[in-house]
Amino acid sequence: MPDAAPAPEAVLEARAMLGEGPLWDAARRRLWWLDILAGAVHAFDPATATDAAWELHQEVGAAALDADGRLVLGLPDRLAAFDPADGSLATVADLPTGDVPLRCNDCRPDPEGRLWLGRMARDESPGAGALLRVERDGSVVTALDGLTCPNGMAWPAAGGRFLFIDSPRRTVDAFSWDEETRRPGPRRTHFDLATAGLADGALPDGMAIDVEDHLWLAAWGGACLLRIAPSGSLAARVPMPVSQPTSCAFGGPDLRDLYVTSARVGLDGRALAREPLAGALFRLRPAAPGRPADVYRPVRRDG
Numbered sequence: 001m002p003d004a005a006p007a008p009e010a011v012l013e014a015r016a017m018l019g020e021g022p023l024w025d026a027a028r029r030r031l032w033w034l035d036i037l038a039g040a041v042h043a044f045d046p047a048t049a050t051d052a053a054w055e056l057h058q059e060v061g062a063a064a065l066d067a068d069g070r071l072v073l074g075l076p077d078r079l080a081a082f083d084p085a086d087g088s089l090a091t092v093a094d095l096p097t098g099d100v101p102l103r104c105n106d107c108r109p110d111p112e113g114r115l116w117l118g119r120m121a122r123d124e125s126p127g128a129g130a131l132l133r134v135e136r137d138g139s140v141v142t143a144l145d146g147l148t149c150p151n152g153m154a155w156p157a158a159g160g161r162f163l164f165i166d167s168p169r170r171t172v173d174a175f176s177w178d179e180e181t182r183r184p185g186p187r188r189t190h191f192d193l194a195t196a197g198l199a200d201g202a203l204p205d206g207m208a209i210d211v212e213d214h215l216w217l218a219a220w221g222g223a224c225l226l227r228i229a230p231s232g233s234l235a236a237r238v239p240m241p242v243s244q245p246t247s248c249a250f251g252g253p254d255l256r257d258l259y260v261t262s263a264r265v266g267l268d269g270r271a272l273a274r275e276p277l278a279g280a281l282f283r284l285r286p287a288a289p290g291r292p293a294d295v296y297r298p299v300r301r302d303g
Helices: 269-274
Strands: 009-012 019-025 030-035 040-045 050-055 062-065 071-074 078-083 088-094 102-109 115-121 129-134 140-147 150-154 161-166 171-177 184-192 203-209 215-220 224-228 234-239 245-251 257-262 281-284
Touching (some): 019 062, 019 102, 019 203, 030 062, 030 257, 062 102, 062 115, 071 102, 102 150, 115 150, 150 215, 161 184, 161 203, 171 203, 215 257, 224 245
Parallel strands (some): 019 245, 150 203
Antiparallel strands (some): 009 281, 019 030, 019 257, 030 040, 040 050, 062 071, 071 078, 078 088, 102 115, 115 129, 129 140, 161 171, 171 184, 203 215, 215 224, 224 234, 245 257, 257 281
8 A cells, every 4th residue: 555645735826738847946946837838937936925937939848957057948949048037048959850840848957967858749749759868068969769758757866777758658667877878778667657546548747756766756647646666666646636747846945845737738628627726836745855956067168
């Protein structure tokens, strides 16, 4: 029987179409999050329960911090550093084009300071997506191709593994991790959503990792969060008041607050009447805190 876990509370009734990409900014004491389809970047202030938003007028599908504290965003055709003071965008790296229109979907820096970025077809065409690795010098390499909806990524503290989700596979996959090359090796299944007793349409979405190397996984269409042990077994299930939780991230001064984004997209009027909090930002407080997020560390250039 999975362990009990604290219930989530809605801290912001955002009504996001596709809330995603939660990211704690310790320096600013804000939680960055995205509404991908609205093309909006948000900053939630837990101290005042207020939220600021910037409309970028283009899909923004991923966010990470760099070593200088800049917010780096995954836009359809490039990575760009965002300046909240004036809303400006400065290109960090250009992204390759595909046979179909693409957008970004989730990203994570690795322990060496590289940035791993998922891309998928805007129309969700199977196999059109890829997992890219943005090197510290800004060059872009395809690490995995033939993906459909690349999602959560994590590097357990125990080392030797890279955990990754391509949502339609309904699994969290583990790749061996070469400590010298920092490249993923052979794939095996770490956790299969079919073992969680959820509806067939439920998919694994974004995830976070705590100090005990447990994964916290948002189950899109499953109305819950799952806590997965390092062994790959299900440790806890947290019911959510929305059917489409999308991602999660630890935040707060002690990294004990777990923030969860959600979505309204695809829900008809009847469904929205059943779950009026769809698209809200939630928070819960698990027993184990999270780990500080790694940052992208681009090579500095003088002059």
